[in-house]
Amino acid sequence: MNVTALSFRLLIMLTTGYVFGKAIGLDRAREAGRALSALVLDLLIPALVIQGMMEGLKGGVADAVGLFFFGVAFAVADFLIGLLVWHIFGRNLRSTLLRVTVMFANYAMFGFAVVQHMRGLSGLADYVIFVLPTRFLYYMLPPFLLSRAAGKMEAGRKDLLKFFCTPPVLCTFVGLFLGLIDIPLPEPVTTSISALSACCTPIGMILCGVLMSQFPIRSLFKPRYLLIPALRNMILPAFFLLVGWLLPLPARISILPLTYAAMPVSSLLPTYAVTYCGDEEVREISAAIFISTAAAIITVPMWMYIASLVL
Numbered sequence: 001m002n003v004t005a006l007s008f009r010l011l012i013m014l015t016t017g018y019v020f021g022k023a024i025g026l027d028r029a030r031e032a033g034r035a036l037s038a039l040v041l042d043l044l045i046p047a048l049v050i051q052g053m054m055e056g057l058k059g060g061v062a063d064a065v066g067l068f069f070f071g072v073a074f075a076v077a078d079f080l081i082g083l084l085v086w087h088i089f090g091r092n093l094r095s096t097l098l099r100v101t102v103m104f105a106n107y108a109m110f111g112f113a114v115v116q117h118m119r120g121l122s123g124l125a126d127y128v129i130f131v132l133p134t135r136f137l138y139y140m141l142p143p144f145l146l147s148r149a150a151g152k153m154e155a156g157r158k159d160l161l162k163f164f165c166t167p168p169v170l171c172t173f174v175g176l177f178l179g180l181i182d183i184p185l186p187e188p189v190t191t192s193i194s195a196l197s198a199c200c201t202p203i204g205m206i207l208c209g210v211l212m213s214q215f216p217i218r219s220l221f222k223p224r225y226l227l228i229p230a231l232r233n234m235i236l237p238a239f240f241l242l243v244g245w246l247l248p249l250p251a252r253i254s255i256l257p258l259t260y261a262a263m264p265v266s267s268l269l270p271t272y273a274v275t276y277c278g279d280e281e282v283r284e285i286s287a288a289i290f291i292s293t294a295a296a297i298i299t300v301p302m303w304m305y306i307a308s309l310v311l
Helices: 003-024 026-056 060-088 093-103 111-130 132-150 153-164 167-181 187-198 200-212 223-246 251-261 269-276 279-310
Strands: none
Touching: 003 026, 003 200, 003 279, 026 111, 026 167, 026 187, 026 200, 060 093, 060 111, 060 132, 060 251, 093 132, 093 223, 093 279, 111 132, 111 167, 111 200, 111 251, 111 279, 187 200, 200 279, 223 251, 223 279, 251 279
């Protein structure tokens, strides 16, 4: 898909959600955000993952295993980068928040939809397998790190169990199984999965807009709040673009670290911030999500275009 066209499509859907959220008021926007989040995370993304695995996984077991271990190497690098950020910014609660925002992007609600549109189902299958190790860390580390920094370890353990057994994680394995052994499903089933998958991009972007509408814009643009978006949208993608350029791998593989790194801040991190952090940290992560997601409308297609030229 044309990069400019994709940017405008994402912008229109994001703006639609934002205007809708403002129009219905804060309380109803919060209710709509919770309902749409459940719809996207528990139904649409699982359908998209299963479809991507079934229709796009053509390399067989060896290719899938190779992608998985490449993802493991990336997850280790991502962890070390987060650890470096934590040390640089003081090894406290705020630096822990910076650490998790640098490590974990909006790989699913934003990432799956964008990857499907830009690289098709085969590219989506590569991406889904590649991010598996990072997804496991995503469900384990934020509650552990933030609860430890805030002195609330017991709550962190409960969140770990809750988030680890979610439909997107479980359907990743279902899709991987169906894709590798190539089991044909009845036509009504595949048609329904395809229809649900097609809803992921528009509803996911509308959801991002609804969530963004809950933040008072003027209070979000403080200089200190620009640090996370700068790291997430610009510095990390530039670093992993260089890594991909240096790696002697096919472009479809070397672009995967950049694809993940270019995604905006994870929209689920406020759940942890509200539980474990103070008001200032909650405002900072809210600002980071707003600015990072809005900027990603431009920066994600930009990085994908640059990657198409140099990888």
